[in-house]
Amino acid sequence: MSIDRKGGLWRPDFPHTPSRWPFYYGWVIVLVGTVGILCSIPGQTMGVSVFTDVLIERLGLSRMQLSIAYLAGTSMSGFLLPFGGKGFDRFGSRKTSFVVALLLGVVLVFFSFSDRVTVGVESILGNEKWWVAFGVIMLGFFALRFTAQGMITMASQAMIGKWFHERRGLIMAISSVFVSVAFSMTPLAFSWMIESFGWRGAWQIMAGILILGLAPICYLFYRDNPEECGLEMDGPLKGTGAKKSHPDNVIVRDFTRAEAVRTIGFWAFASAFIWWALFGTGYTFHVVAISEELGMEKAMLLYLFFPASIASMVANFFIGYISDYIRIKYVLMAMCLGMLLVPVGLLMMPAKLGFVCFVLGMGTTNGSFANLSGNIWPRFFGRTHLGAIHGLNASVTVLGSGIGPALFTVFKDYGQGFNGMFWMGLIVPFGILALSFFADNPQRKLSADQSS
Numbered sequence: 001m002s003i004d005r006k007g008g009l010w011r012p013d014f015p016h017t018p019s020r021w022p023f024y025y026g027w028v029i030v031l032v033g034t035v036g037i038l039c040s041i042p043g044q045t046m047g048v049s050v051f052t053d054v055l056i057e058r059l060g061l062s063r064m065q066l067s068i069a070y071l072a073g074t075s076m077s078g079f080l081l082p083f084g085g086k087g088f089d090r091f092g093s094r095k096t097s098f099v100v101a102l103l104l105g106v107v108l109v110f111f112s113f114s115d116r117v118t119v120g121v122e123s124i125l126g127n128e129k130w131w132v133a134f135g136v137i138m139l140g141f142f143a144l145r146f147t148a149q150g151m152i153t154m155a156s157q158a159m160i161g162k163w164f165h166e167r168r169g170l171i172m173a174i175s176s177v178f179v180s181v182a183f184s185m186t187p188l189a190f191s192w193m194i195e196s197f198g199w200r201g202a203w204q205i206m207a208g209i210l211i212l213g214l215a216p217i218c219y220l221f222y223r224d225n226p227e228e229c230g231l232e233m234d235g236p237l238k239g240t241g242a243k244k245s246h247p248d249n250v251i252v253r254d255f256t257r258a259e260a261v262r263t264i265g266f267w268a269f270a271s272a273f274i275w276w277a278l279f280g281t282g283y284t285f286h287v288v289a290i291s292e293e294l295g296m297e298k299a300m301l302l303y304l305f306f307p308a309s310i311a312s313m314v315a316n317f318f319i320g321y322i323s324d325y326i327r328i329k330y331v332l333m334a335m336c337l338g339m340l341l342v343p344v345g346l347l348m349m350p351a352k353l354g355f356v357c358f359v360l361g362m363g364t365t366n367g368s369f370a371n372l373s374g375n376i377w378p379r380f381f382g383r384t385h386l387g388a389i390h391g392l393n394a395s396v397t398v399l400g401s402g403i404g405p406a407l408f409t410v411f412k413d414y415g416q417g418f419n420g421m422f423w424m425g426l427i428v429p430f431g432i433l434a435l436s437f438f439a440d441n442p443q444r445k446l447s448a449d450q451s452s
Contacts (some may be wrong), residue, residue: 010095012228015220024235025223026163032221034175036097036156038182039214042108042206043148045281045401046183048141050190051111052285054199058115059133064413067285067405069134073141074402078395081150085257085391088151089384092224093159097152101218104147105211111140112203145398152214154394157374158386162225165251166234166324168375173320176370177313184309225383252446254382260389265329268439269376270393271432272335274400276369279339279425282404283346286418293417294349304359311363312370319371328376329439331368336433338364343425346418380441 012018018025041047048070056066088096110117118133125132164171193202226233260266283290291297315338323331341361348354377389411421 012223018223018229019231025229025231026226026235028221029163029223030160030171030175032217033156033160034178035217036101036152036159036214036222037175037179039101039104039210040148040153040156041182041186042203043104043144043152044183044186045284045405046186047190048144049285049287050187050194051199051203054194055114055137058199059118059137061130061133061137064409065130065134066137067409069138070141070285071402071406073138073143074145075399076138076142077146077150078397078399078402080146081154081395081398082257082388082391084146084151085154085387085389085394088155088158088387088391090387093155093162094218094222094224097155097159097218097222098215100147100151100155101210101215103143104152105207105209105215107140107143107147108203108207108210111144112200112207114140145402149401150394150398154387154390158378158390159222159224161374161378161386162233162383164234165378168379169320169323169371171320172371172374173316175374176316176320176367179370180309180312180316180366184305187305250443250447251379251382252443254384255380255389255442256385257388257392260377260381260385261392263380263442264435265380265439265442266389266393268329268432268435269332269372270396271435272332272339272429273369273373273393273397275428275432276335276339276365277397277400278404278407279342279421279428280365280404281401282408282421283342285405286408286412289412290346290418293412294346296350304355304362307359308362308366311359312366315364315367316370319367323371323375328372328379328441329436331372332436332439333433335365335368335372336429336436338362338366338368339429339432340426341365343422346422346425380443 008014018028021028052063052066055061056063059066061069084096114136118136121132121136122128160171160175161168190202193205197205223229226235255263319331319334338361341357342365345354345356345358345361348357377393378386381389408418408421411424412418
């Protein structure tokens with residue numbers, strides 16, 4: 001294969017040639033792709049939740065108003081993500097990630113001055129209006145969720161998926177270990193940054209890391225696929241047996257987004273991602289209030305993120321290894337069981353068994369989610385339209401994450417506390433579990449038809 005030398009400064013062989021590295025360049029892709037996912041943390045709910053009380057105080061909004069602004073901004077970004085996915089297919093991971101990294105840095109600078117922007121707009125209007133602060137932070141949430149949780153995560157995950165196939169599950173597990181550890185440390189790390197540099201300084205430091213760190217990494221090391229670099233998919237892992245071990249790993253043809261959404265498999269996996277984004281985001285957003293309602297110290301549930309991340313790493317490695325050899329819908333079933341254990345644990349707290357159920361449920365669910373989110377779409381639908389398919393999934397998942405905090409608030413303010421939401425968390429996963437029995441890989445049927 002020859003390297004495409006068109007494109008000037010964006011040539012795959014500039015400023016270095018991946019095919020001349022002393023080892024398979026796919027390992028570099030795994031490393032930098034993981035860095036890209038980690039840099040989405042400021043826009044993930046885990047990162048936003050640390051600043052929630054600061055925003056409420058500085059902007060003069062109620063918790064409900066902030067939750068609705070989060071929902072509205074996240075929903076707007078979700079509707080735009082399918083177009084972002086198409087852009088990824090057109091421009092590739094390198095260009096897409098470079099531009100998005102710069103934009104995300106600018107968005108974080110905007111957040112650091114959001115209170116001053118609000119005051120400036122109010123001075124122009126001549127009086128204080130609550131909807132000014134609401135509009136400013138909603139716009140910020142829209143930009144933050146689109147660039148961070150949406151585009152940079154999607155582009156980085158999809159890029160890794162394009163470089164590996166036969167051991168993709170294991171590769172995703174390796175990447176997700178670092179992501180799980182970083183996510184579990186986020187609340188404490190961000191709290192330390194706020195205490196050390198102030199909330200404004202914390203966001204500005206993260207902006208500098210993105211603009212001066214991630215953007216150059218994307219330009220220097222991101223590459224869309226091995227073929228454009230004169231390399232082959234899997235590199236040294238090619239022919240190691242994972243592809244032959246199970247028919248679910250055989251790609252017969254690439255699906256378009258329109259074809260993908262007509263399969264049960266797409267909606268079974270997407271439904272699990274949507275629900276966990278909704279429930280997990282809502283829980284994380286209101287974790288302090290949930291602790292108070294359960295009669296626990298507010299730090300207790302925060303510290304549970306750490307043992308849950310350990311359980312997630314164990315589950316992730318196990319799932320990553322076996323997912324290359326089994327029908328992937330079995331992993332979805334395990335994720336559904338994990339999603340059931342989380343509300344069971346919350347309803348049982350502060351009993352010890354409740355803590356055990358919660359940690360095991362979080363670990364199993366997050367371990368499954370981390371592996372499936374980067375593994376399932378190229379495995380089911382191929383690589384040609386991966387951005388469009390990944391983008392649609394990201395869109396509905398982001399919408400779910402936006403609804404979560406507001407829905408938790410509704411149960412808190414108008415129901416019998418958060419317990420009502422926990423009971424809902426017992427019902428929905430059962431429906432997804434039933435759907436998972438029909439979530440077969442469409443490539444499997446095509447392969448069977450060719451053999452007959």
